Amino acid sequence: MTRPLTGAELAAERRQSWLLEEERRARARGDQGRMEFWLRLTRSRIAKEIKADRRDVYAGFTLICRLFMTAMDKRAAGDQRLWNDLMQYAQKVVDQNPPRN
Incomplete structure (x- = not known):
């Protein structure tokens, strides 16, 4: 027999369901909808x-944006390697860490 979920567990479960449903709706609007979500x-x-007060998030997001821009620039210049590596790594990380809270 399983125990009832706590309030925090129920909230986390609802948040997970909301995230998945919102992404499903965004996906229906296409890749741009997913990106905007x-x-x-x-x-x-x-x-x-x-x-x-975790301001290092600015530096982290800035680096991620610069990495993405660099990968796009290299791809536009004809070098797909960084883009492909970035996409493979990102997919692997996302698959291993589904969205929560």
Whole structure:
């Protein structure tokens, strides 16, 4: 027999369900919809990190953006290697860490 879920566990489960449902809706709007959803979510999470006085989130997000821009630039110049490596690594990390809270 399993025990009932605590309030925190129920909240986490509802949040997970909400994230998956919102991503499903965003996916229905295409890749741009998915991108806009995750950008909104990231912006919200960054604001919470700043309020919690974890300002290193600025440096982390800046580096991620610079990496992404570099990969796009190299791909546009004909070198797909960094882009492909970045996409493979990102997919692996995302698959191993599904969204929560």
